[in-house]
Amino acid sequence: MSVRNPARLALGVALTLSVAPAVAKDAPDPYVAKGEATNCIPIRSIRSTNVRDDRTIDFVMNSRKIYRNTLPSSCPSLGFEKRFSYRTSLSQLCSVDIITVLWNAGPGLQPGASCGLGKFQPMEKAAK
Template sequence: MPILRPVRIALRLALACAAFPAIAKTQPDPYVAKGDAIDCVSIQSIRSTNVRDDRTIDFVMNGNKVYRNTLPNSCPSLGFEKRFLYKTSLSQLCSVDIITVLWNAGPGPQPGASCGLGKFQPMEKVAK
């Protein structure tokens, strides 16, 4: 029965991996708060976003200014999907606005949980 030996080794390896899950490497936060939080940012000035987790989004603005938005409540799957949409009739995105997580399901992005934004905290890059 030498054929069973590779199967046993593979099974043991699979069980060992399941018993010791990989530990995610967390990156240190490159920013610290600077100044008072504001209610709104200009949509035209948003260059990109960085979803850090289910409650935290960094908005990178023109000129590399960063505003961190900490949602008042956790937004399911936001940290996993790392993408969202918003709708507003104004030229600003404000703390009273709602974002909707975009899930990668089916033929294209599907709407997921909708969550309220918090205030926009100006951030400053930590000097190394």
């Protein structure tokens, strides 16, 4: 590759390096804790999950009730991958259970870090 105008190339590199990627600001948390935390939630009632970060998962139930699980420790890549699996022999997911982050690696999902769950805190929309 030949460079006809080295000053133009330098300017292009400088502009490229000086542009910082836009970082999305985290939206304010719309929920507040309501009531006592519980050790388990019924698996059949889980409608969906929302991974908020490496330590926080909101479990949305069929009744639209939300239980927030704050893991005792950060779980590497959970907030980035936003997906996990779990195994239990019970019909409930409990604070003693382990989740495994699922990585998108090649032709399928691969297991990543395994992390323990915390208690399930009922949440409700914050009053405006």
